Amino acid sequence: MTTSHSLRFDRVTVQYPQRATPALNGVSLSACCGEITAVVGPNGSGKSTLVRALLKRVPLSAGSMFIGDTNVADITPRDFAQLAAVVPQREEPVLPLRVEEFVGLGRHAHRAAFGAMRAADRRAVSDAIERAGVGDTAHRRTDELSGGEWQRVRIARALAQEASLLVLDEPTAFLDIAHEMAVFELLDALARDGRTVLLVSHQLNLVARFAAHMVLLNNGQVAAAGTVDDVMRGEILERVYDWPLVVTRDPAIGAPALLPLRGRAHGSKPTRGTKGKP
């Protein structure tokens, strides 16, 4: 990996039409090289809007975004895709391809309209498939993959872009524990290679293990930012998530870990028929 680009949001505000409050309100954050920077926050806090803004799918009302020293507003979509590889949250294989064809779409911004796949393109695709650990799926169709394979194949497509900046929006949604851990370990390894990884996630405890920096969003604003220990604090998280919780230590590696409170005590029977009665 050659020089890795940093990603910087500078007081970014996004106002959707017909909404009273902005989805993002003066958000500043930065992510740099060789590290995972995680963006966390409750539903509707603006996490996905952050990714949408970066992809220029929503206009900024104020502020700017930079990749390295370049303002994202000045970059063509094609150049953007060579600098940054983004894995958006939702995607369905409407018209399925074979996995190697699908990963090959990561080369779109590198190829001319009629240019054939060159040796460099083919190598990038096979490297990406191997790196993401989906070699055994290469000849299968994207609509035949399991949830875990599908997410990893999408990450493989992003790797085929050969961009030093990687942005992922909830790449482990709907995955079981083993597949989720595999994705986090893959992202960790990719960051260790020198890539800049910006990860949007709901998985606070795993983020706390793997990320170097965290940004906590709430109502479109940065509620806390800094190291994992700066952000993973009971009083902050309790207020932002509006739920009683404690932060303890993850027994595996000692990272901060969050436990939500309330609900019934261990072993007690569920109460029935009391709802609505005094």
Added chain:
Amino acid sequence: MRGAREVWLAAGVGAALLLLIAVAAIAIGAVRVPIADVLRALSGSGDTSVVAIVRDLRLPRVLLAGCVGAGLAMSGGALQGTLRNPLAEPYLLGVSGGAAVGAVLLLALGVSDPSLLTLGAFGGAAAATLLVTAIARVVGGSSDTRLLLMAGVVVGAFSNAAILVVLADSPPERIRGALWWMMGSAADATWPALARVAAAVAILGALLLWWARDLDVLVLGDEPAAALGVDVDRAARRVFLVASWLAAATVAAAGLIGFVGLVVPNLARALGARRHRPMMVVSGIYGAVLLIAADLIARTLRAPAELPLGAVTAIIGVPFFLMRLRKLAA
């Protein structure tokens, strides 16, 4: 790569089928012409009446049906890509209907120049496209592609109604002309008509093939497409417009013909042409095969009467549509 071999095989078999069905369609008819005479007549020698039948009647008709079929199939393939819906096609989207209204309106105003009618069809298709996207936007607030398809069905129904209104108000001699637009027919094939549709299919089809790689990415959704380096709005808009015009050119040449644009691209994908460029090339070939075959059926099944070409393609297409719908729901 394994995928490439499948595509070459599909294209090769399709080309062979195309040649066979074209020769058969020239040979078969009220006057049956032996294959040897067909080949001789094509080069201009042999019995003069046979030469006239082959070169002036059947050859332009077969070529016109081929061009229209290829155009409809490529238009459908491109629309399915931009709308992310394997059930999209110019007829179901109301685009063909809009083209027919454009032409019929000019016809009702007394215009009969075929070039002007073609332009009318282009205008009508563009208007229908705008209307469909506007309805989807107003209803959904965004460019939800399912809404687009439903808006298309509405505009298509409205187009049929508009043609019927024009029809009701027309003198009897014009009614047959207006009906022609609604039923679809390759019977009026002339060399100038063929030249117009062939030029449109060649130019607009080439544009779609040029942009085909964008479609591979657009079909993933707005955000993934933007992430992979496509100017999403511009790419989607130009494909939608050019695919609509391609459909309009076929309507101007042969009236309303449904389901070719639906069936053929899905067939091409099933044959292994999954990416849009190979898919549209294979679709073009099989679209031509399908429509030449459908036209052959239309003019021979109940000869000397001719079945509407649009009815023949619908009879082929509707069961397929239901099957595809079932697969989509599963």
